[in-house]
Amino acid sequence: xxxxxxxxxxxxxxxxxxxxxxxxxxxxxxxxxxxxxxxxxxxxxxxxxxxxxxxxxxxxxxxxxxxxxxxxxxxxxxxxxxxxxxxxxxxxxxxxxxxxxxxxxxxxxxxxxxxxxxxxxxxxxxxxxxxxxxxxxxxxxxxxxxxxxxxxxxxxxxxxxxxxxxxxxxxxxxxxxxxxxxxxxxxxxxxxxxxxxxxxxxxxxxxxxxxxxxxxxxxxxxxxxxxxxxxxxxxxxxxxxxxxxxxxxxxxxxxxxxxxxxxxxxxxxxxxxxxxxxxxxxxxxxxxxxxxxxxxxxxxxxxxxxxxxxxxxxxxxxxxxxxxxxxxxxxxxxxxxxxxxxxxxxxxxxxxxxxxxxxxxxx
Amino acid sequence: xxxxxxxxxxxxxxxxxxxxxxxxxxxxxxxxxxxxxxxxxxxxxxxxxxxxxxxxxxxxxxxxxxxxxxxxxxxxxxxxxxxxxxxxxxxxxxxxxxxxxxxxxxxxxxxxxxxxxxxxxxxxxxxxxxxxxxxxxxxxxxxxxxxxxxxxxxxxxxxxxxxxxxxxxxxxxxxxxxxxxxxxxxxxxxxxxxxxxxxxxxxxxxxxxxxxxxxxxxxxxxxxxxxxxxxxxxxxxxxxxxxxxxxxxxxxxxxxxxxxxxxxxxxxxxxxxxxxxxxxxxxxxxxxxxxxxxxxxxxxxxxxxxxxxxxxxxxxxxxxxxxxxxxxxxxxxxxxxxxxxxxxxxxxxxxxxxxxxxxxxxx
Numbered sequence: 001x002x003x004x005x006x007x008x009x010x011x012x013x014x015x016x017x018x019x020x021x022x023x024x025x026x027x028x029x030x031x032x033x034x035x036x037x038x039x040x041x042x043x044x045x046x047x048x049x050x051x052x053x054x055x056x057x058x059x060x061x062x063x064x065x066x067x068x069x070x071x072x073x074x075x076x077x078x079x080x081x082x083x084x085x086x087x088x089x090x091x092x093x094x095x096x097x098x099x100x101x102x103x104x105x106x107x108x109x110x111x112x113x114x115x116x117x118x119x120x121x122x123x124x125x126x127x128x129x130x131x132x133x134x135x136x137x138x139x140x141x142x143x144x145x146x147x148x149x150x151x152x153x154x155x156x157x158x159x160x161x162x163x164x165x166x167x168x169x170x171x172x173x174x175x176x177x178x179x180x181x182x183x184x185x186x187x188x189x190x191x192x193x194x195x196x197x198x199x200x201x202x203x204x205x206x207x208x209x210x211x212x213x214x215x216x217x218x219x220x221x222x223x224x225x226x227x228x229x230x231x232x233x234x235x236x237x238x239x240x241x242x243x244x245x246x247x248x249x250x251x252x253x254x255x256x257x258x259x260x261x262x263x264x265x266x267x268x269x270x271x272x273x274x275x276x277x278x279x280x281x282x283x284x285x286x287x288x289x290x291x292x293x294x295x296x297x298x299x300x301x302x303x304x305x306x307x308x309x310x311x312x313x314x315x316x317x318x319x320x321x322x323x324x325x326x327x328x329x330x331x332x333x334x335x336x337x338x339x340x341x342x343x344x345x346x347x348x349x350x351x352x353x354x355x356x357x358x359x360x361x362x363x
Numbered sequence: 364x365x366x367x368x369x370x371x372x373x374x375x376x377x378x379x380x381x382x383x384x385x386x387x388x389x390x391x392x393x394x395x396x397x398x399x400x401x402x403x404x405x406x407x408x409x410x411x412x413x414x415x416x417x418x419x420x421x422x423x424x425x426x427x428x429x430x431x432x433x434x435x436x437x438x439x440x441x442x443x444x445x446x447x448x449x450x451x452x453x454x455x456x457x458x459x460x461x462x463x464x465x466x467x468x469x470x471x472x473x474x475x476x477x478x479x480x481x482x483x484x485x486x487x488x489x490x491x492x493x494x495x496x497x498x499x500x501x502x503x504x505x506x507x508x509x510x511x512x513x514x515x516x517x518x519x520x521x522x523x524x525x526x527x528x529x530x531x532x533x534x535x536x537x538x539x540x541x542x543x544x545x546x547x548x549x550x551x552x553x554x555x556x557x558x559x560x561x562x563x564x565x566x567x568x569x570x571x572x573x574x575x576x577x578x579x580x581x582x583x584x585x586x587x588x589x590x591x592x593x594x595x596x597x598x599x600x601x602x603x604x605x606x607x608x609x610x611x612x613x614x615x616x617x618x619x620x621x622x623x624x625x626x627x628x629x630x631x632x633x634x635x636x637x638x639x640x641x642x643x644x645x646x647x648x649x650x651x652x653x654x655x656x657x658x659x660x661x662x663x664x665x666x667x668x669x670x671x672x673x674x675x676x677x678x679x680x681x682x683x684x685x686x687x688x689x690x691x692x693x694x695x696x697x698x699x700x701x702x703x704x705x706x707x708x709x710x711x712x713x714x715x716x717x718x719x720x721x722x723x724x725x726x
Contacts, residue, residue, distance in 0.1 A: 109584070114549045120558075133480070173479065174623045175623035195570060196562055198560070215566065217566065219472055
């Protein structure tokens with residue numbers, strides 16, 4: 001089978017490919033009479049795409065059985081350049097729905113425009129006060145909880161292949177946030193992403209009216225040592241300083257009559273970020289074994305931009321966790337025509353075999 | 364029929380009531396052998412709710428036949444206190460759809476959040492830079508074209524009944540725009556109303572994604588001597604100063620790759636404001652005749668908050684125009700259960716009769 005062919009199937013890449021690859025690696029080692037260098041425990045999690053709601057309890061309950069020297073996570077993609085990568089952390093996440101209120105019924109913008117508070121404008125000003133177009137978060141103290149990158153991590157970021165020009169061309173972008181810093185540098189920082197805004201109507205359905213409410217949806221990406229709790233605290237402090245009265249349910253008329261600026265907040269649970277040290281002998285060993293096997297340097301990412309609950313292994317089980325993904329980045333994950341590239345499957349089998357055969361003696 | 368009864372019917376108030384009232388007034392004058400003091404021309408316009416697209420051409424074509432000393436417009440409501448009012452102007456209007464662009468396809472907010480420009484954030488910052496939550500328009504020079512109110516107009520505004528407390532209670536508002544200025548004062552100013560914002564998704568449908576575009580819909584209310592053209596110029600200057608590249612169609616990839624901030628603008632036509640002088644002998648006469656007939660002071664509004672194309676009469680035909688509305692404000696205009704209050708119909712007939720019988724001798 002030519003290496004550029006692909007297998008198209010639901011979950012072909014995410015997350016069937018690594019399951020098949022690791023089993024194929026064990027078969028191959030057995031067939032070649034190469035012994036495992038480590039004791040091996042498998043942990044297959046079927047709820048990851050549904051929030052992994054039972055995972056923390058299961059990890060806690062079976063903490064004894066799940067003891068080990070390292071967790072290898074096989075989820076995620078290799079680098080966009082098709083170079084293999086390992087990742088040592090992932091950003092945490094928490095999300096927020098915010099709603100601000102105008103008049104109790106929609107008002108004619110001619111008769112009341114400029115007098116009745118416009119919730120769309122309140123929301124726009126609020127969001128602008130939270131985050132600039134440059135990506136910088138304007139909430140007081142938001143960056144205070146950040147643990148700075150180590151020299152090793154900084155070097156890994158600097159050595160990551162530069163994909164910015166290609167991405168900008170592909171995405172039709174003449175600029176990026178972060179004053180020209182690379183995407184790899186930027187995902188080492190926390191992010192405030194406005195997922196959506198809803199207020200009144202636009203286009204053909206727009207009405208000359210002041211609407212009754214306006215909503216925004218936000219996801220925060222967190223880096224060590226931020227936590228969802230600390231983010232929530234800082235955001236709520238910011239809102240109070242801006243004069244907002246925070247409620248958790250749709251306010252009644254009495255609340256609206258009493259407080260000039262009422263905001264409803266609905267927080268998702270989220271989870272914290274995690275980052276395994278790249279300096280651990282074990283971390284170095286994983287990188288070295290893969291690079292030796294491939295005969296080429298791999299990409300080392302201190303933190304993935306996306307979120308995976310790595311903190312459960314690192315902080316709850318107190319065990320290092322390293323991501324060893326094998327899927328191609330252009331795999332249409334979660335979408336139509338999801339696929340796995342054949343060469344990625346071959347590479348995956350090889351890498352897993354090398355780690356299973358060598359890791360026990362390498363650190 | 365008790366005066367608080369109402370007639371419920373489509374267009375009962377807007378705009379059948381004044382048509383019936385003026386015809387009834389003429390019948391009444393004839394029956395009482397009271398002669399008209401003026402030459403009377405009727406002009407019934409059937410397209411007002413559809414934008415009056417043919418009105419300017421018709422007024423121009425029949426300018427000779429339509430010559431007169433004053434136009435009395437009978438559209439609109441009396442004051443919320445049920446006191447009769449006359450109005451001498453109306454705010455102009457123009458509207459704008461704005462769209463800003465992010466990446467050419469939606470991106471995962473984890474992998475690209477903080478690097479790929481977020482159009483919802485660009486839009487929020489743009490709107491915040493155009494207009495504060497206090498109603499103040501932040502576009503450079505926006506207020507420069509304003510003709511200040513005369514002393515008479517200021518007095519009329521100050522004398523208008525105070526409905527703010529009642530409105531705030533009814534609408535669930537603990538604050539208003541304009542630092543506590545009354546609704547009557549505020550509608551003497553231009554307004555920038557954000558009719559709607561659309562970006563990504565919120566609530567149950569929110570996705571951890573950076574969306575490809577974000578749109579806002581705005582209506583501007585204009586006061587003398589602003590014009591839609593001048594507003595357009597000032598807004599576009601403001602956008603260019605903010606670094607935006609203005610286009611009128613959805614930009615292609617080349618345009619997006621070349622210009623850091625691309626914005627699509629779609630302007631509605633709109634029309635300018637108008638304000639007849641309250642000092643004209645004719646203006647004073649209209650007020651005096653109505654007040655004498657009712658035995659009570661009426662409300663005098665230099666400008667309505669809403670928009671009516673009064674400029675066509677004032678600026679195109681060079682003839683003063685005064686609004687003499689008769690409908691109750693709580694008439695569910697344009698909605699279900701539109702109605703006219705019986706007392707308003709009686710008052711309307713009386714006022715129209717008084718004006719027709721007396722205006723010719725009163726100035």
